[in-house]
Amino acid sequence: MEFIKIGYLLATYLVASIPFGYVIGKLFGKDITKEGSGNIGATNVTRTIGKKAGILVLILDMLKGFIPVYYAKQLFFPDFKFISLVALTAVIGHCFSIFMKFKGGKGVATGIGVLLALSPEVAFITILLWLGTFLVSGYVSLASIIAASLSWVVYFFIEGGYYQTLAILLASFIIVMKHSSNIERLIKGTESRFLHK
Numbered sequence: 001m002e003f004i005k006i007g008y009l010l011a012t013y014l015v016a017s018i019p020f021g022y023v024i025g026k027l028f029g030k031d032i033t034k035e036g037s038g039n040i041g042a043t044n045v046t047r048t049i050g051k052k053a054g055i056l057v058l059i060l061d062m063l064k065g066f067i068p069v070y071y072a073k074q075l076f077f078p079d080f081k082f083i084s085l086v087a088l089t090a091v092i093g094h095c096f097s098i099f100m101k102f103k104g105g106k107g108v109a110t111g112i113g114v115l116l117a118l119s120p121e122v123a124f125i126t127i128l129l130w131l132g133t134f135l136v137s138g139y140v141s142l143a144s145i146i147a148a149s150l151s152w153v154v155y156f157f158i159e160g161g162y163y164q165t166l167a168i169l170l171a172s173f174i175i176v177m178k179h180s181s182n183i184e185r186l187i188k189g190t191e192s193r194f195l196h197k
Contacts, residue, residue: 005082008075009089012068016093016110019100020060021045024053033100041105043140043194058109065090065113073117084167087114091171095178106178108144111171115151118168119159126151138193141182148175 021040025032028049032040035048042061046054065087072086091111097104108130115123126147134143152168155161176183185191 005076008068008072009086012072012086012089013093014098015068016064016090017097017099017104018064019097019104020064021057021105022100024057025049028053039105040100042109047194061094061105061109062113062116064094065110065115066117067113069114069117080161081163083118084161084163087118087164088167088171090114091174095174106144107171107175108148111148111151111175114171115155115168118164119155122151122155122158125154125158129154134194139186139191140194141179141191142186145176145179145183148172 019040021032021042021044025035025040025045025048030049032038032045032048036044037047038044042054042058045057068090069083069087072083076082091107091114093104094110095104095107096102112123112127115126129150130143130147133146134140137143149172152165152172155168156165159165182191
Protein backbone atom coordinates (compact mmCIF):
# COMPACT_ATOMS: atom_id res chain seq x y z
CA MET A 1 0.00 0.00 0.00
CA GLU A 2 2.83 2.41 0.80
CA PHE A 3 4.33 1.89 -2.67
CA ILE A 4 0.92 2.62 -4.18
CA LYS A 5 0.67 5.84 -2.19
CA ILE A 6 4.16 6.94 -3.19
CA GLY A 7 3.32 6.20 -6.82
CA TYR A 8 0.07 8.16 -6.50
CA LEU A 9 1.89 11.17 -5.05
CA LEU A 10 4.48 11.04 -7.82
CA ALA A 11 1.75 10.82 -10.47
CA THR A 12 -0.06 13.74 -8.82
CA TYR A 13 3.08 15.87 -8.91
CA LEU A 14 3.77 15.03 -12.57
CA VAL A 15 0.19 15.71 -13.68
CA ALA A 16 0.05 18.97 -11.73
CA SER A 17 3.40 19.95 -13.26
CA ILE A 18 1.97 20.00 -16.79
CA PRO A 19 2.24 23.71 -17.76
CA PHE A 20 -1.01 24.07 -19.68
CA GLY A 21 -0.58 27.82 -20.01
CA TYR A 22 2.80 27.33 -21.68
CA VAL A 23 1.52 24.50 -23.92
CA ILE A 24 -1.54 26.45 -25.08
CA GLY A 25 0.61 29.52 -25.61
CA LYS A 26 2.82 27.49 -27.93
CA LEU A 27 -0.25 26.29 -29.83
CA PHE A 28 -1.00 29.95 -30.51
CA GLY A 29 2.60 30.56 -31.56
CA LYS A 30 3.62 32.41 -28.40
CA ASP A 31 6.02 31.74 -25.56
CA ILE A 32 3.82 32.80 -22.64
CA THR A 33 6.87 33.08 -20.36
CA LYS A 34 8.06 35.98 -22.53
CA GLU A 35 4.68 37.68 -22.87
CA GLY A 36 2.99 40.03 -20.42
CA SER A 37 3.91 39.17 -16.84
CA GLY A 38 5.69 35.99 -17.97
CA ASN A 39 3.42 33.86 -15.80
CA ILE A 40 1.90 30.66 -17.23
CA GLY A 41 -1.45 31.14 -15.48
CA ALA A 42 -4.87 31.91 -16.92
CA THR A 43 -4.68 35.65 -16.22
CA ASN A 44 -1.57 36.19 -18.32
CA VAL A 45 -2.87 33.88 -21.05
CA THR A 46 -6.11 35.90 -21.17
CA ARG A 47 -4.21 39.17 -21.40
CA THR A 48 -1.79 38.05 -24.09
CA ILE A 49 -3.77 35.53 -26.16
CA GLY A 50 -7.45 35.99 -25.40
CA LYS A 51 -10.41 35.02 -23.23
CA LYS A 52 -11.06 31.61 -24.80
CA ALA A 53 -7.45 30.49 -24.27
CA GLY A 54 -7.50 31.91 -20.75
CA ILE A 55 -10.69 30.06 -19.82
CA LEU A 56 -9.27 26.82 -21.23
CA VAL A 57 -6.10 27.21 -19.14
CA LEU A 58 -8.21 28.04 -16.08
CA ILE A 59 -10.27 24.85 -16.46
CA LEU A 60 -7.26 22.63 -17.12
CA ASP A 61 -5.33 24.06 -14.17
CA MET A 62 -8.34 23.53 -11.91
CA LEU A 63 -8.61 19.92 -13.08
CA LYS A 64 -4.97 19.34 -12.12
CA GLY A 65 -6.01 19.98 -8.54
CA PHE A 66 -9.48 18.45 -8.63
CA ILE A 67 -8.83 15.07 -10.26
CA PRO A 68 -5.98 13.77 -8.05
CA VAL A 69 -7.75 14.79 -4.83
CA TYR A 70 -11.15 13.51 -5.96
CA TYR A 71 -9.80 10.06 -6.80
CA ALA A 72 -7.65 9.99 -3.68
CA LYS A 73 -10.85 10.42 -1.69
CA GLN A 74 -12.47 7.55 -3.60
CA LEU A 75 -9.48 5.20 -3.30
CA PHE A 76 -7.96 6.01 0.09
CA PHE A 77 -10.84 7.30 2.25
CA PRO A 78 -10.77 7.73 5.25
CA ASP A 79 -6.99 8.30 5.19
CA PHE A 80 -7.27 12.09 5.50
CA LYS A 81 -3.56 12.44 6.14
CA PHE A 82 -2.74 11.00 2.72
CA ILE A 83 -5.59 12.82 0.96
CA SER A 84 -4.30 16.08 2.42
CA LEU A 85 -0.80 15.26 1.21
CA VAL A 86 -2.18 14.70 -2.30
CA ALA A 87 -3.91 18.10 -2.12
CA LEU A 88 -0.69 19.85 -1.14
CA THR A 89 1.32 17.94 -3.75
CA ALA A 90 -1.02 19.13 -6.52
CA VAL A 91 -0.39 22.78 -5.65
CA ILE A 92 3.35 22.18 -5.32
CA GLY A 93 3.42 20.49 -8.72
CA HIS A 94 1.75 23.44 -10.40
CA CYS A 95 3.87 26.07 -8.65
CA PHE A 96 7.18 24.20 -9.01
CA SER A 97 6.84 22.27 -12.25
CA ILE A 98 9.58 19.81 -13.15
CA PHE A 99 8.83 20.62 -16.79
CA MET A 100 9.54 24.33 -16.21
CA LYS A 101 12.80 23.88 -14.26
CA PHE A 102 10.83 23.98 -10.99
CA LYS A 103 9.16 27.26 -11.83
CA GLY A 104 5.47 27.45 -12.57
CA GLY A 105 2.19 29.23 -12.01
CA LYS A 106 0.91 30.84 -8.85
CA GLY A 107 -1.39 28.00 -7.84
CA VAL A 108 -4.73 29.79 -7.60
CA ALA A 109 -6.73 27.77 -10.16
CA THR A 110 -5.16 24.48 -9.02
CA GLY A 111 -5.89 25.44 -5.42
CA ILE A 112 -9.55 26.04 -6.27
CA GLY A 113 -9.64 22.63 -7.94
CA VAL A 114 -8.27 21.07 -4.76
CA LEU A 115 -10.92 22.84 -2.67
CA LEU A 116 -13.68 21.69 -5.02
CA ALA A 117 -12.61 18.08 -4.46
CA LEU A 118 -12.26 18.49 -0.69
CA SER A 119 -15.38 20.59 -0.09
CA PRO A 120 -17.52 22.23 -2.78
CA GLU A 121 -19.05 24.48 -0.11
CA VAL A 122 -15.66 25.83 0.96
CA ALA A 123 -14.64 26.25 -2.68
CA PHE A 124 -17.84 28.22 -3.37
CA ILE A 125 -17.24 30.58 -0.44
CA THR A 126 -13.59 31.03 -1.44
CA ILE A 127 -14.61 31.84 -5.01
CA LEU A 128 -17.11 34.41 -3.66
CA LEU A 129 -14.31 35.99 -1.60
CA TRP A 130 -12.13 36.12 -4.71
CA LEU A 131 -14.91 37.52 -6.87
CA GLY A 132 -15.96 40.16 -4.33
CA THR A 133 -12.40 41.41 -3.88
CA PHE A 134 -11.80 41.39 -7.63
CA LEU A 135 -14.98 43.33 -8.48
CA VAL A 136 -14.27 45.94 -5.79
CA SER A 137 -10.54 46.40 -6.48
CA GLY A 138 -10.08 45.30 -10.09
CA TYR A 139 -6.92 43.42 -9.10
CA VAL A 140 -6.67 39.69 -9.84
CA SER A 141 -3.60 39.42 -7.63
CA LEU A 142 -5.22 41.06 -4.59
CA ALA A 143 -8.30 38.87 -4.97
CA SER A 144 -6.10 35.77 -5.18
CA ILE A 145 -4.01 36.74 -2.14
CA ILE A 146 -7.05 37.45 0.04
CA ALA A 147 -8.96 34.34 -1.07
CA ALA A 148 -5.94 32.10 -0.53
CA SER A 149 -5.18 33.65 2.87
CA LEU A 150 -8.73 33.03 4.11
CA SER A 151 -9.40 29.65 2.47
CA TRP A 152 -7.92 27.58 5.29
CA VAL A 153 -9.92 29.56 7.88
CA VAL A 154 -13.13 28.94 5.93
CA TYR A 155 -12.29 25.24 5.64
CA PHE A 156 -11.55 24.91 9.35
CA PHE A 157 -14.84 26.47 10.46
CA ILE A 158 -17.00 24.64 7.90
CA GLU A 159 -15.36 21.21 7.59
CA GLY A 160 -12.78 20.95 10.36
CA GLY A 161 -10.10 18.32 10.03
CA TYR A 162 -6.53 18.89 11.18
CA TYR A 163 -4.68 17.44 8.19
CA GLN A 164 -6.90 19.05 5.56
CA THR A 165 -6.73 22.45 7.23
CA LEU A 166 -2.95 22.20 7.56
CA ALA A 167 -2.59 21.21 3.89
CA ILE A 168 -4.73 24.17 2.78
CA LEU A 169 -2.77 26.51 5.08
CA LEU A 170 0.55 25.38 3.58
CA ALA A 171 -0.85 25.61 0.04
CA SER A 172 -2.14 29.11 0.82
CA PHE A 173 1.29 30.12 2.06
CA ILE A 174 2.87 28.90 -1.19
CA ILE A 175 0.28 30.76 -3.27
CA VAL A 176 0.80 34.02 -1.36
CA MET A 177 4.58 33.68 -1.62
CA LYS A 178 4.25 33.16 -5.38
CA HIS A 179 2.50 36.54 -5.42
CA SER A 180 5.39 38.33 -3.68
CA SER A 181 6.17 40.50 -6.72
CA ASN A 182 2.49 41.40 -7.00
CA ILE A 183 2.44 42.37 -3.33
CA GLU A 184 5.41 44.70 -3.90
CA ARG A 185 3.65 46.33 -6.86
CA LEU A 186 0.39 46.65 -4.92
CA ILE A 187 2.23 48.45 -2.14
CA LYS A 188 3.96 50.74 -4.65
CA GLY A 189 0.73 51.32 -6.58
CA THR A 190 2.17 49.97 -9.83
CA GLU A 191 0.18 46.74 -10.10
CA SER A 192 -1.88 46.43 -13.28
CA ARG A 193 -5.64 46.22 -12.88
CA PHE A 194 -7.50 43.55 -14.82
CA LEU A 195 -10.67 45.58 -14.46
CA HIS A 196 -10.29 49.32 -14.99
CA LYS A 197 -12.48 51.27 -12.63
